[in-house]
Amino acid sequence: MPTYLIEIPHSEKVSDCMHVINVFLTSGSHIISQAHWGCKDGVHKMWFIYDFDSKEQVLQSIPPLMRPQAQIVELNKFRIEDVSQYTTE
Structure with a gap:
């Protein structure tokens, strides 16, 4: 699950x-x-990280008024083996 x-x-x-x-x-x-909220430090944004089946499922978890402003980023991790396949010669 992403x-x-x-x-x-x-x-x-x-x-x-x-x-x-x-x-x-x-x-x-x-x-x-x-x-997580950044308001007390003057950064007026909220963030959360969670596993969802799809971006559409993420959008459904956000109150409708906030959906247009939402930025949704699928996260991944890389291993050394993953990075080596992208090296150019």
Whole structure:
């Protein structure tokens, strides 16, 4: 099952920030409630990493109002053997 990094930016306005956090925390999703937030450090984004079957499944886990801003990245790991196959001669 692929692992995805999801990043969702939001407004710096305190009222908007609190609203977005509340939307996620009350969404009922245990995935979203485990999100990491950068707001206290002035980076108004939330992130979470989770395994999903597809990007479509990721989108369904995000509240509809936040979907257009979401950046979804499938993550992978490389081994030395993987890197060597990409070396050019």
